[in-house]
Amino acid sequence: MPIESSHQLSVQASVEWVFREERGRLLASLVRRFGDLDLAEEAASEAVEAALVHWPAEGVPARPGAWLLTTARRKAVDRLRRDQAYAARLAVLQVEADRANPVPTVNADGGLPDERLQMFFTCAHPALAAEDRTALTLRCLAGLTTPEVARAFLVPAATMAQRIVRAKKKIREARIPFRVPGADELPERLPGVLQVIYAIFTEGYAASSGPQLQRLDLAEEAVRLARILRRLMPAEREVTGLLGLMLLIHARREARTGPDSELVLLEDQDRGRWDRTMIEEGRGLVVSALTGGPPGPYGVQAAIAALHDEAVDLASTDWPQVVALYDVLLVLTPSPVVALNRAVAVAMRDGPQAGLALLDELADEPPLRRYHPYPAARADLLHRLGRLPEAAAAYREALDLAGTEPERTHLRRRLNTVSRTGETGSGMEPSR
Structure with missing residues (x-):
């Protein structure tokens, strides 16, 4: 292969990797700045196209994510300058958002320190149908593809694409502002955010397509977001349950594949390779999640995962208790x-x-x-x-x-x- 072609492919791979890693944060920043998801997606795409032009000649920048964000912001401003009617409409939406929420972010004494998490709560708007807002968040801010989001809901990709389009249309027609909810609104929107985080983790634990069984970057990002949420909402038992569930499953990650990336079933896994520190943390979280009131779905699932992790082998798993917990979960x-x-x-x-x-x-x-x-x-x-x-x-x-x-x-x-x-x-x- 000629050197120039090899270099071009290397740069293209760098652009794709950076965009995949930074997409959620990039869109969150753009949506917060301009208040329009379609504009944010278009500007982000144009920034990637610009990177494919400039990076081969100038080299990959030291802070590629920052380069993409700066370029995308310029592209969005250029688009608004070209379309004054569009800019005026966004200005009206921004004024409405400011009136509805004069202090748009919740600060360190009880707020959302992560920009992507802020947008998860923003998209969990009660005016949108629950499945639509979750699908929109997974596709646009969590970085999952439409087929991956469809797999999370067990529906055809075409159905999911229509659902995402419907959610965007609802936002435009109902003039729903993209604003970070106040602290009093967070509990109402929490279930939708937890569903998004768990769907991200699930795609990381068991990818819906591709050459690898696991996408550890997604799983670890979900765990990171859940940790932030727990620091923010320590009294929310389902936040604790979700974090415990993900840790107890993620603890098996090294044993789930063999030397050639082949699938290793639970019964055949080397349990000595399981992350015992993570398991102990997860077990402690299960106790907290199931204490102080009726159990929630994530707490019950975490308890099931704990039973698997506590067993020395498949045969010694407490299957009667696992079945009993699934009976509760079915209710x-x-x-x-x-x-x-x-x-x-x-x-x-x-x-x-x-x-x-x-x-x-x-x-x-x-x-x-x-x-x-x-x-x-x-x-x-x-x-x-x-x-x-x-x-x-x-x-x-x-x-x-x-x-x-x-x-x-x-x-x-x-x-x-x-x-x-x-x-x-x-x-x-x-x-x-």
């Missing part, structure tokens, strides 16, 4: 995914036939038709029961839906095993 947040996880736990407690019967009851749930863990769980139970042709068909279905290469490689191996021999074994990734 708090009934969903097909919770029911799927409970069915897997029942299979570990009562045997594969019991778990398979529960999975078969979920066959007509639309969200599970696009969720590869469902046919994968059925395939593993059918495999254990010796129903190999049915297991092979279920593995093929899971293979068609799986997004990352490590998952697809694992499923191919399972399919080959079922097709080649009558060997049995669980192969399941039990619930978290």
